[in-house]
Amino acid sequence: MRLNRNALPSVPATVYMPGFDPERLQPGIVHLGCGNFHRAHQATATQAAIGREGEDGLRWGIVSATMRRPDLAICLRQQDNLYTLLTRESAGTVASIMGAICETVFAGDEQAGLVERIADPRTKIVTLTVTASGYHLTASGQLDPAAPDILTDLTAGALPRTAPGILAAGLALVRQRGQTPPVILCCDNVSHNGGTLRQAVMDFAALRGDDALAGWIGSTVQFPDTMVDRIVPVSTASDPDDARRLLGGITDEAPISAEPWFQWIIGPFDGPRPRWEAHPGTQFVADVEVFERAKLQMLNGAHMLLAYAGALADLNTVADAVCDPALGRITARFMRGEQTADVDLPASELDRYTRDLLQRFRNPGIVHEAERIGRNGSAKMAARVIRPMRSNIAAGRPVPGARLLIASWIRWFALHEQEALEISLTDPRADMLRQICASARDDHRGQVEAFLAMEDVFGPPLPDHDRQVAAIASLLRRLTDHDVRGVLHELAAV
Template sequence: MNLNRNAISHVPDTVYTPRYDPALLRPGIVHLGCGNFHRGHQVVATQAAIDAEGRDGLRWGIVSATMRRPDLATVLQSQDNLYTLLTREPANTVASVMAAITEAVYAGDDNANLAARIADPATAIVTLTVTASGYYLSADGRLDPTFEAIQADLTAITPRTAPGIIAAGLAQVRQRGGVPPVILCCDNVNSNGDTLRQAVIDLAALKGDDLLAAWIETNVQFPDTMVDRIVPTATPDDIADACRLLGGIEDRAPISAEPWFQWVIGEFDGPRPRWVAHPGTKFVSDVGVFERAKLQMLNGTHMLLAYVGALANLNTVSEAASDDALGRIAARFMRNEQTADVSLDTDELDRYTVDLMQRFRNPGIVHEVTRIGRNGSAKMASRIVQPMRSNIETGRPVDGAVLLIASWIRWFALHEQDEFDIALTDPRAETLRGLCADARDDHKAQAEAFLAMEEVFGAPLPDHGKQVEAIASMLRRLTEESVPELLRTIAH
């Protein structure tokens, strides 16, 4: 038996199932970016809200769109949009059937009609998890019009990028004089609500529609949010475990997630699901302090574990964080460098550091470092360079940031020399490989060329020449020395 609505009644009592009939759900949310994180985060909170609201909650079904490929949408459609969430505790796994998605579509399909769905009066909220690269931003946080995808959206009848789809949907709302939906960015982007608002306004202006740009700025709410849960890439073990826990029912789209769940949402006007029914969800007046702590301490340290871990032949975040040397380096980097400008007291920072390192070491979560390392050029400015700049200005250490940036450059240098068996995913991958090719074996030239990319790193760092020298020196050591031995030296 395959997982679908008819199979729910055959699921063992040990598995959580929704308390509502999924067939009765009506769409009230449109989501862009139907990946694992969305299915392990926003869908989970929305299902809890529907359960808590009863009949009134049935208006909060989700139309969820995959952005790059149709595969997942196709699989979900075959399962009545149901899937299994496997909550991976260190010594136990809990299975839950998720049913809040009413329809899965592919954004590249003209029949998906995403702009029209956003403009539908029943749509009260639009959420997004398209990753930082999906907003096509430059280092200053503004829309970068040089990206081919943005150029294509300026003339396309059916836009394909998240900013383009939202702008097209809002244009239809404005044209019919409707109430616009609230737009909730759920990606790890600095000031994500304000940043997305500006990107959509910029796109409208680039299309020559200044009236739409002004209307969006005045009428559409883009609250900031902070999301936090580790949801790794699905593995064959997930499929096997889901089938076992479901009593033999087969699920082709299960996902795993850690027990931790946090969703901090800026207050906004208008209807919303009772998301606070799920523990870890709350509405606040200022998301900034939560966002800064998460972006720098969690996401920034994730990048260190990924880039350095791969060079040390450590394949997962758990392996990297559990490594004696790299684990020490990561914890020190998180606490001493990535806390720059994070407005929490010392005890809170200490406790958050301990909690994060414990989460990273959870062996039940198989989070591949190659996946964490994707799209580094879109993440570098907000997660690494911003605290690094502050630390330099205040005389604090930046050794961890130097190691991270040097390791990232080393990824591209090895790949350019066909010595790195990792597929590099980055919106600027070809440019970065080219920089390494142009300066092959010249570590200082490589460091200078990378840091000169202001669209990635922003304006030159304070004492810029000294930082170039430090990164070049570390890059040389990563090239000439055994990485595990180097890490043991650095850790002590």
């Protein structure tokens, strides 16, 4: 038996179930980016909200759109949009049936009608998880008008495929009809994500030649800032087997795994919304910035270090990397000593958050791969690494972890250019970065200078720039010429 609504009566009592009838849901939320994170995060909070609100909550069904491929949308439709969340706790795995998604579509399908769905008066909220690269931003946070996908969306008559393009088209239809626009909630790890997304959509509208729409978006549409946090690894071959066992033999073709930790910090906005705070870890706050900065720098920045340095040492998961004595020590020092720059929280809270993060990273049930964390580094580098690094250098504080992270990242591209990197490399600037490594193959300083010269990634030159270049180049040379684990052991002992 395959998981669907008809199978629900056969689900064992040990599995958590929706507190409502999924068949009765009506669409109230449109989501762009129906990946694992969305299904383990916003969808779980929405399910809790629907259950808490009872009959009134049935208006908060999610229409969730896959952005790149139709496969997941097809699979979920065959399961009546039900799937299993496998919460990987230290003591074992807990299964929950998730039913907050009422419809799944593929953004590339004209029949999906995403623009019309955004303009549907029932749609009160649009949420997004399209990853940082999905917004096509420069290092300064502006929409990149030369991005190929943006140029395609700007072609007359094109079906919009990017998040800024879809939102601009949907909001144009809302404005044309004189309706109240939905609230737009960006749930990606982008600095000041609400304001940044608003500006990107306004920029897109202006590029489309509609300055009036851009102005209306800026003055009328709400884009609250948010911060999201839950480690949701890529699905593995064991997930369907675990789901089938916990579901008493029922087959689920789209299960997902997640850690127990859940956090969703949402800035203020007006209008109807689900009672998301029914899910533990959801908070509505006046200012999201301090939570966002702590998470981007301490969690996401440390993840990047573990991914780039760890993979070079054949430590290909977060748990393996952080449990390595040398890299684990380096990461703890980096997280607390460097990545707390400009995080305006008491020292005791920063200490506790550091301990919580390291404990979460060590969870053996979460297989969080370096390959996945390492994707799109050029789109993540500025907010997660360079911002605190710049602040630390200006204040005279050491930055050994940031230097190691950058050197390790460059080494990824050097190995990839030589076809010697065993994991795949995904980055919007991959071709250019590989070319830099090819042009300066034996010149480590030249590679570092060329990488750091990319202001669309790193911003303007770092304080004490030449010294930073020399230090990173020295690390890059050691990572190239010596055993990486030995290098890490030496760095940890300093």
